[in-house]
Amino acid sequence: MKFAIALFSAAHAPSSRRALLFAQAALAGGHEIVRLFFYQDGVYSAANTVVAPQDEQDIARQWREFVSQHQLDGVVCIAAALRRGVLNAEEATRYQRSAVNLEAPWALSGLGQLHDATQAADRLICFGGP
C-alpha cells in the first residue's frame, strides 16, 4: 500500500515518535511511503537544532537518519517553517537571518506537495494536531 504521512507536531511530542514508528513499520511491512509532509508544529520535527537530553530519544535526528537511509521524499511546508523560524540556507540568506536549522534530507516546499502526495497515496495518515 502507498502511504502519505503528515505530521503536525514537534519532535518532543509523543505523536512525532509515533509517526516515526509508523513510518518504520510501514516500510518494514513492504509498503511504500510516497511522501512525508511536515506541517504546523511538525516543522520542528525536522529542525537540526534540537538537543535531546542524553537519556532521551533524539527524534529529530532519528527522523533525519530514517529519511536519508531510505531516501524518502521528506517535505517541510515552507510557510509553516518560516513562521516558526525553521530555515534552510537558502531561506536564511533570503530573509537575512543568522541561523540555518534545516538541511538535507529535508526539502522546503508548498502545500501543493501535500495535495500531490494525498492524490498519489492509497492512504493519508496524519499524526499530531489538536
Place this chain on the structure above:
Amino acid sequence: MSKSLLVISRQAPWSGPSAREALDIVLAGGAFDLPIGLLFMDDGVFQLAPGQDAKAVQQKDLSANLQALGLFGIDDVFACSHSLAERGLTPPASAQPLDSAAVSQLIERYDQVMTL
C-alpha cells in the same frame, strides 16, 4: 479521477495559526481544482462567529480567507451543529449545519480525511 479530501478544522481562530493553516490546505486544494470539503467542529466553529474583531488582538482577519472559499471552488462547507449549540452559536449562512449522524456520513463520503 481525483481523490476527495475532507479537512476538519477544530481550532478557534485566535488560538494560534492552526485555523489559518487548516484553511490554507483547503484553499490550496481548491486552487488545484481538487474535490475538497471543509468541516468546522469543536472550537473550530468559532471561526464562523459573527462580529469578530481581529484588530483587537492584533491579528489578521480570517473571515476574508473564509469568504475566498467560493472563489476557490470550495462549496462543500459544513459545521457540526452539536459544536455550534454547545457554544451558543447560531448556524451561519456560510456553512451547512450537520448533526452527529450526518457528520459520520460526511466522513464516510470522502477518500481522505485530515483533522487540524
